[in-house]
Amino acid sequence: MREFILFSRGVTREFKLNDLPNAGRMDLIARCISTAIFLSYSLRKDVKFHVVLNGPPSPPLTVTFYTNELKNVSPDERNVASHINIAIKNFSVGRKNSEPGIYIEKKSFERLIKEKIEEYGSSNIFYLYKNGEDIRNVKMKSDSVFILGDNKGIPKKEEDFLSRNKIKMVSLGEIEYLTSQVIAIVNYEMDRRGL
Amino acid sequence: MREFILFSRGVTREFKLNDLPNAGRMDLIARCISTAIFLSYSLRKDVKFHVVLNGPPSPPLTVTFYTNELKNVSPDERNVASHINIAIKNFSVGRKNSEPGIYIEKKSFERLIKEKIEEYGSSNIFYLYKNGEDIRNVKMKSDSVFILGDNKGIPKKEEDFLSRNKIKMVSLGEIEYLTSQVIAIVNYEMDRRGL
Numbered sequence: 001m002r003e004f005i006l007f008s009r010g011v012t013r014e015f016k017l018n019d020l021p022n023a024g025r026m027d028l029i030a031r032c033i034s035t036a037i038f039l040s041y042s043l044r045k046d047v048k049f050h051v052v053l054n055g056p057p058s059p060p061l062t063v064t065f066y067t068n069e070l071k072n073v074s075p076d077e078r079n080v081a082s083h084i085n086i087a088i089k090n091f092s093v094g095r096k097n098s099e100p101g102i103y104i105e106k107k108s109f110e111r112l113i114k115e116k117i118e119e120y121g122s123s124n125i126f127y128l129y130k131n132g133e134d135i136r137n138v139k140m141k142s143d144s145v146f147i148l149g150d151n152k153g154i155p156k157k158e159e160d161f162l163s164r165n166k167i168k169m170v171s172l173g174e175i176e177y178l179t180s181q182v183i184a185i186v187n188y189e190m191d192r193r194g195l
Numbered sequence: 196m197r198e199f200i201l202f203s204r205g206v207t208r209e210f211k212l213n214d215l216p217n218a219g220r221m222d223l224i225a226r227c228i229s230t231a232i233f234l235s236y237s238l239r240k241d242v243k244f245h246v247v248l249n250g251p252p253s254p255p256l257t258v259t260f261y262t263n264e265l266k267n268v269s270p271d272e273r274n275v276a277s278h279i280n281i282a283i284k285n286f287s288v289g290r291k292n293s294e295p296g297i298y299i300e301k302k303s304f305e306r307l308i309k310e311k312i313e314e315y316g317s318s319n320i321f322y323l324y325k326n327g328e329d330i331r332n333v334k335m336k337s338d339s340v341f342i343l344g345d346n347k348g349i350p351k352k353e354e355d356f357l358s359r360n361k362i363k364m365v366s367l368g369e370i371e372y373l374t375s376q377v378i379a380i381v382n383y384e385m386d387r388r389g390l
Contacts, residue, residue: 027271040371076222077272175386176235184379
């Protein structure tokens with residue numbers, strides 16, 4: 001399984017689809033999910049995308065898109081965001097899985113990472129960071145987890161947590177890309193290795 | 196200059212920002228532009244993105260985003276699409292440059308390609324196509340033009356035109372990516388070479 005974990009400031013309430021940027025950069029979040037899960041005319045197989053919403057009013061919430069079960073999702077930001085909205089709405093009445101392949105939980109970034117360390121081992125988890133080791137020199141397996149920050153990055157406290165847990169920092173070179181571009185490139189680097 | 200040319204079915208009239216997919220996949224177009232021109236917290240320098248709109252009612256129109264002049268554009272699809280809408284609206288009253296760095300003309304895909312061949316020479320123009328030569332084996336200069344199709348691809352007539360003009364076909368491997376993902380990867384491959 002290829003997994004992505006996005007630390008975001010996305011809001012934890014329903015939001016307006018006409019103004020995604022002001023919902024804690026829900027546009028960025030939706031763009032990242034779309035980039036991670038879609039190929040031309042198909043969904044990737046065996047991909048899980050987790051976005052941790054740390055915005056108001058009741059953070060954290062973790063929303064997971066699992067491609068092997070997903071239905072009726074389109075690549076445009078508005079559509080992807082609408083599914084997050086549905087998940088948040090249903091969670092407020094206690095439902096954790098209101099659409100196929102989309103899950104929502106009261107779960108923090110750190111708890112999610114801990115679970116992934118147990119599942120994959122910390123050597124298969126990578127934090128995409130400009131000063132990390134060049135991805136082209138890093139050994140990876142098909143079972144890999146990639147951690148990313150939104151436009152504001154991952155806070156010091158959470159970065160220290162990653163460091164304490166020996167999560168390797170991996171870089172795509174000297175240029176700082178949009179998070180969605182990072183995801184496209186990571187998928188490409190993995191695809192190139194046949195992973 | 197790094198240039199992109201997207202053959203699209205985007206509509207040539209004003210469209211609703213709440214339904215980009217039904218405006219000839221204006222979501223795809225906006226996502227491609229955003230991916231091509233943005234980096235984290237900045238615009239790339241020296242990038243031109245041309246989208247040829249071949250949808251109804253009065254095709255073709257070519258809209259160009261030139262990063263060295265652009266202002267007030269955000270990476271979300273809705274924002275990028277809103278600038279295309281403004282360009283189309285102003286073109287209907289004869290204005291070809293209503294916002295900084297955004298141009299619109301009555302120009303066809305073939306005419307645009309011919310201009311680029313005169314400007315760069317056909318050996319510096321590349322058509323991204325699954326059965327082309329692996330991009331990692333293709334020599335490129337910083338002055339390069341990349342041609343892409345939307346979700347439906349480039350029609351036979353236009354493909355034949357590219358072939359007659361000796362435009363090289365270049366591939367990213369065996370996987371068929373979304374056009375926006377292709378753009379992220381092409382930029383990355385160019386960046387990696389320091390171009």
